[in-house]
Amino acid sequence: MDEMALTRSFKETVKARVERDPDFREALLAEGMDALLAGDVDVGKTILRDYINATIGFEELARRTGTPPKSLMRMLGPRGNPNARNLFAILDRLQADAGIRLCVRPRH
Numbered sequence: 001m002d003e004m005a006l007t008r009s010f011k012e013t014v015k016a017r018v019e020r021d022p023d024f025r026e027a028l029l030a031e032g033m034d035a036l037l038a039g040d041v042d043v044g045k046t047i048l049r050d051y052i053n054a055t056i057g058f059e060e061l062a063r064r065t066g067t068p069p070k071s072l073m074r075m076l077g078p079r080g081n082p083n084a085r086n087l088f089a090i091l092d093r094l095q096a097d098a099g100i101r102l103c104v105r106p107r108h
Contacts, residue, residue, distance in 0.1 A: 018054040045076045
């Protein structure tokens with residue numbers, strides 16, 4: 001699957017919306033988690049990258065996880081394959097930064 005390059009204006013639009021709308025920020029993180037849990041890893045990683053770029057940034061996330069920023073970017077990149085320990089460390093830090101705790105609920 002080829003990943004379409006996002007325009008700078010799209011990324012700036014997402015960042016501006018994340019900064020002014022806490023509900024959107026929370027929904028974006030939840031959507032990334034939902035995609036991962038549904039097995040759509042590529043979409044989940046893309047959403048998490050967008051979320052990170054619009055919020056904490058890779059440099060700060062690296063400081064908080066103890067993982068180099070380039071490693072984090074590779075893990076969440078199109079060909080990246082983060083292991084569970086790294087992925088959950090990233091998700092833990094993102095939730096802590098957002099001041100929320102996401103939970104899993106069964107859908108019927």
